[in-house]
Amino acid sequence: MSKNIVITGTSRGIGFELAKQFAEEGHRVLALSRNTEPLAKVNHKNIDFISVDLSNETDLNGAADFVDTNFKSVDVLIHNAGYLVNKPFETLTKEDFLKVYDVNVFAVAALTQKMIPLMSDGSHVVTISSMGGIQGSMKFPGLAAYSSAKGAVITLSELLAEEYKERGIAFNVLAIGAVQTEMLEEAFPGYQAPLQPNEMAAYILNFALTGNKFYNGKVLQVSSTTP
Numbered sequence: 001m002s003k004n005i006v007i008t009g010t011s012r013g014i015g016f017e018l019a020k021q022f023a024e025e026g027h028r029v030l031a032l033s034r035n036t037e038p039l040a041k042v043n044h045k046n047i048d049f050i051s052v053d054l055s056n057e058t059d060l061n062g063a064a065d066f067v068d069t070n071f072k073s074v075d076v077l078i079h080n081a082g083y084l085v086n087k088p089f090e091t092l093t094k095e096d097f098l099k100v101y102d103v104n105v106f107a108v109a110a111l112t113q114k115m116i117p118l119m120s121d122g123s124h125v126v127t128i129s130s131m132g133g134i135q136g137s138m139k140f141p142g143l144a145a146y147s148s149a150k151g152a153v154i155t156l157s158e159l160l161a162e163e164y165k166e167r168g169i170a171f172n173v174l175a176i177g178a179v180q181t182e183m184l185e186e187a188f189p190g191y192q193a194p195l196q197p198n199e200m201a202a203y204i205l206n207f208a209l210t211g212n213k214f215y216n217g218k219v220l221q222v223s224s225t226t227p
Helices: 013-024 037-042 057-071 094-118 144-163 182-187 197-213
Strands: 004-008 028-033 047-051 076-079 124-130 170-176 219-222
Touching (some): 013 028, 013 047, 037 047, 047 057, 057 094, 170 197
Parallel strands (some): 004 028, 028 047, 076 124, 170 219
16 A cells, blocks of 8 residues: 655665655655755656755745645655764864754654654654664764764654654664765765665665554664674
């Protein structure tokens, strides 16, 4: 059965592959990203896209209005967008932290608030976090803002799972390890990951459609290597 899927961060990497794979399986996708050109070139009948700055309230309202008008409901919301600053801790500014938290934490909360009224029993919110956000995992210099933000959304999801369980809306987190994306190159220049974006996207797609039957308020560590 066709589902209504909303995905952030769809201009490249895992998000781009996710939008294509959901569409190819017959689901209706709303792709939210500042750069819509890559998916415009794909030109798939099941993909709608809006240029959205996730830190902009007006843009988020526009996305919610689009869903309300065209989709009527949301079955799956995938918070995939990420922003990374890689620099020594002592050189990080408050602005650096705010930029990272704007995309990785505040936008996740704000977009979820907009989409919750359009969700019903059986809906699934999946947040893509990172192994760097897992308590007790190996940490890497230069990623203080990014990893701490990825830890924050884990706690946020756990709390929302409890707050919305009576409505049947599930919240889960996938803390992923190394995937060969542009963001990985920014964090670990030259490192070769064991997984390609299309492979991780296939895993996330399946989890987004079925994982809420088995999990709620959980964090799954999807990583075979470190980093």
